Amino acid sequence: MARTSSGLHERLLASALRLFVSRGFRGTSLADIAADVGCSKASLLYHFSNKEAILTELLMPVGNEVFALDERLSELDGEEAALTAVHSFVGITLRFRREIKLLFDNLADVSCLPDLGVETMDGIRDRLVDAVAGRSAAPRDRVAALMALGGIFATGAADLPYDDLTLREALLTGALRTLNLDPGRTVRDAEPGKN
Amino acid sequence: MARTSSGLHERLLASALRLFVSRGFRGTSLADIAADVGCSKASLLYHFSNKEAILTELLMPVGNEVFALDERLSELDGEEAALTAVHSFVGITLRFRREIKLLFDNLADVSCLPDLGVETMDGIRDRLVDAVAGRSAAPRDRVAALMALGGIFATGAADLPYDDLTLREALLTGALRTLNLDPGRTVRDAEPGKN
DNA sequence: ACGGTAACTGTCCGAACGGTCAGGTCTGAC
DNA sequence: GTCAGACCTGACCGTTCGGACAGTTACCGT
Structure with a gap:
């Protein structure tokens, strides 16, 4: 019912994302965001309990997807785990480009957000690496896994200035090469439904 | 002549690095650093003109090496440029692990330091990517190059908890695989002298 | 008409923080 | 002895910013 296009809440989120991405989280004040949408700072704090809450809400969608991926991966093993992890991670990265940049540029601030998941970011990362490494404990495999994930993340x-299809293709082949995996076969629908 | 082990300047730098790495640049106040070494904040500001100057001085060694690498690369082309860039970048990364972490976790703050190099960080990054991509403009090659560099950086x-030798080996093979380059041959002394 | 509630705002406040300044102490040179 | 300069400090200041609060307006059900 509510016209989402003019909902202040959404507009605040949009402005916050834009400003956070361009000036950084700490570099953006509540007053900046409020001024950007043309409302008062008090109004901003009516919609979000505090500054962190804005960041949390912005990052929640990505967090949820990564969390879901993490759960899905827990049941997989070996090459299947690796392929699924890579495909899905590439998908998530592409679907949330702005949020990924926000994350990448503000790791220090984001990493101590209390309510993103139940889990700490390091925990999730470690389990992702574990999956991408195909559950191998060999240093080479762990490093390769971290490199693949880091490469996707950084890129x-x-x-x-590339479209999603080009980027997806390049990211996938790059990551699979890093992991020394056969890029020929597609994983059995890494992200069922939408991807 | 001056005992470097008790020079306040050096001790301040050491504390600052440790605190910046663990709590982030913005998350560390001048008072924190001063308290950590047991001197006054005013004394800290006697040694460094301002907070940024501390970060700049911490990052200067890495900046210089990257800058030197950048210059060396400008004369190389194709596979030679790529191999040199990768080998040297891995070397720098390993030699400055703590500083790299500082950089990685505080990109937003570091990226707007005025006095690190003459160049903006994006400029250096782009030229590094250009070299690693072997001067190719094809999207695939650019993405692969960015992935390789990002992977090394993130890792x-x-x-x-791996020693430098293991890590170096793993990083090199990982990066070269990402770039689809033959890992067999070592580049003709990528970093002459010490590396 | 009226009470309640959601949306919104102006104003104020306290804390944190980066930075300044006047001055104090020590040492070494002349 | 004294002058200069390096080193160090306590006290202070201005600003910025996140957040609290007491309202006010507008809408809606009854």
């Missing part, structure tokens, strides 16, 4: 954060 | 920032 997603740098806003390259 | 260097995550302080893995």
Whole structure:
């Protein structure tokens, strides 16, 4: 019912995302955001209990997807886990380019958000690495896994002037090469439904 | 002549690095650093003209090496440029693990430091990517190059419990695989002298 | 008409923080 | 002895910013 296009809440989120991405989280004050949408700072704090809450709400969608991926991966093993993880992670990265950049550029601030998931970011990262490494404990495999994930992450954060299809293709082949995996076969629908 | 082990300047730098890495640049106040070494904040500001200057001085060594690498690369082309860039970048990353983590976690703050190089960070990054891509303009090559560099960067920032030799080997093979380059041959002394 | 509630705002406040300044102490040179 | 300069400090200041609060307006059900 409510026209989402003029809902102040959504407009505040949009402005906050834009400003956070361009000036950083700490570099953006509540007054900046309020001024950007043309409302009062008090009004902003009516919609969000505090500054962190804005960041949390912005990052929640990505957090949820990564969390869901993490759960899905817990049941997989070996090459299947690796392929699923890579495909899905690429998908998430592409679907949330701006948020990924926000994350990438503000790791220090984001990493101590209390309510993003139940889990700490490091925990999620470690389990992702574990999956991408195909559950191998060998240093080479762990490093390769971290490199693949880091590469996707960093590349997603740098806003390259390529369309999603090109980028997806390049990211996938790059990551699979890093992991020394056969890029020929597609994983059995890494993200069922939408991806 | 001056005992470097008790020079206040050096001790301040050491404390600042430790605190910046663990709590972030913005998350560390001048008072924190001063308290950590047990001197007054005023004394801290006697040694460094302002807070940024501390960060700049901490990052200067890395900046210089990257800058030197950048210059060396400008004369190389194709596969030679790529191999040199990768080898040297891995070397730098390993030699400055803590600083790389500082950089990685505080990109938003670091990216607007005025006096690090003459150049903006984006400029250096772009030219590094250009070299690693072997001067190719094809999207695939650019993405692969960015992934390789990002992977090395991210992996260097995550302080893995591996020794330098293991890490170096793993980083190199990972990056070269990402770039689809033959890992067999070592580049003709990528960093002459020490590396 | 009226009470309640959601949306919104002006104003104020306290804390944190970066930075300044006047001055104090020590040492070494002349 | 004294002058200069490096080193260090307590006290202070201005600003910025996140957040609290007491309202006010507008809408809606009854």
